[in-house]
Amino acid sequence: MDLRAVRGMKDILPEHVGQWHRLERTFRAAAERHGYAEVRTPLLEPTELFVRQIGESTDVVEKEMYSFERHGDALTVRPEGTAGVARAYVQNAVQGKEPVSRWYYLGPMFRAERPAKGRLRQFHQAGCELFGDPGPVCDAELIGLVAEVVGELGIGDYRIHVNSIGSKAAQARYREALRSHFAPIAGSLSEDSRRRLQTNPLRILDSKSPEDAAAIAAAPTATELLDGDDAAHFQGLCRYLESLELPFVVDPKLVRGLDYYTRTLFELRTTTDELGAQSALAGGGRYDGMVESLGGPAVPAIGFAMGLERLLALMPEAAAAAGPHCYLVTLGEPTHAPALRLASRLRQAGLRVELDARAASLKAKLRRADGLRASLCLLLGEGELARGVVTVKDLARHEQWEVSLEEAPRSLGTRLAEGPPPAGAGSRDG
RNA sequence: GUGGGUAUAGCUCAGCUGGUUAGAGCACUGGAUUGUGGCUCCAGGUGUCGCGGGUUCAAAUCCCGUUACUCACCCCA
DSSP states (O other): OOOOOOOTTTOOOOOHHHHHHHHHHHOOOOHTTOOEEOOOOOOOEEEHHHHHHHHHHHHHHHHHEEEEETTTEEEOOSOOOOHHHHHHHHHHGGGOOSSSSSEEEEEEEEHHHHHTTTTEEEEEEEEEESOOOSSHHHHHHHHHHHHHHHHHHTTEEEEEEEEEEEHHHHHHHHHHHHHHHHHGGGSSOHHHHHHHHHGGGGGGGGGHHHHHHHHHHHOOOOOGOOHHHHHHHHHHHHHHHHHOOOEEEOTTTTTOOOOTOEEEEEEEEEEESSSTOEEEEEEEOOOOOOOTTTTTTOEEEEEEEEHHHHHHHHHOOOOOOEEEEEEEOOGGGGGGGHHHHHHHHHHHHTOEEEEOOOOSSSHHHHHHHHHHSSSSEEEEEEEHHHEEEEEETTTTTEEEEEEEETHHHHHHHHHHOOOOSSSOOOOOOO
């Protein structure tokens, strides 16, 4: 086969879409309970949007974006959701319509990384963005929302990591403090970390190289350097998380790879190894400067995104998808047209009907009805046709009877409404 | 981008230090039951052994190259 899906981009086959729907339903319901409404923004944005908001020297911008030029416009397929949503917020002057906006989104993101376990080039995120509230009450509430969704999905093995890197000014001070801490010992650092000393010393902190471990442990932490307002904000966040009874760990080494964050940072990390070397299920933080840097007023904002493939990998197996109510089997060409009409009338009555007019044996068709977990199998042969009836077979109860073609939609509708057949058979909800 | 691993039937995989017609399970089809399923039994496979080259009397097996997938680094969802 020479035409395959692009590397790192996967087909989601019908057998898995039930799980996706469950995940999306759970997320939407939780977000809407918290007052969030869905926003849909384009997959393509001006390249400049991501370069300026995510940061020129970040990995995402330096090497992971799908960028191209078309009709003179430099465009990029979105690598994340926040920048586009913030752009939409500013462009539509939403701050003038309401003091606080709660928006959620759902969809594919694209990063041209080398794929690995838990990491794809097209992956899906669901996220929330809250504009107009500086926190920290809403920060805690937002983290609570993420935990709620993850918990409802049946995922329990995770930890909430929280940190604060302060305002942009505090970050600049912190960067300097890290530089003066690491510069004298640069010789003992890993090659990557020596490079990061120049580009972004914050990210030395999440280096996993053993040679960096001691230097990182001795490094100053961001929270130590927070000034009055920043420190109070972070203390408030921790206090509110406690009052929500959300277990969390303060993780001074939590530094995220996007430049736009201010103050609050958080991640939900799985404590299992189901995701290989990856561990983040969801991540987010505050980005108080973004709206203003996009040309809007100084509106504070916070948000998060969850990786849907990663959540799916940790979700417990769901029950089998519901089969059809009726599996309608024809026997012989003369029954085809009447069967088509019967199927259509049954569907009008609200039933899920699958018609099997293959030339295969009755045995093969019944086997298929069974494999699909159909509730009822309907047999329409020439004998039935002559008598104006259809044979109805309850696959779970091993009973069969005839009903007139005329009466079938009403009779079968009633029968199916009576409830599921005995255990182990019939339809189940996913 | 840099490394490691893998590549045999639709799927999951056996196939030993090279040896003649390349196997199993699952799935699928037919039959046992001329129109009755899940269990059982019987039967059914012409598969570019990823691709190209090399070594050899002989290559799925050894060597080289190449492509794809995968895992790890990096970074993140």
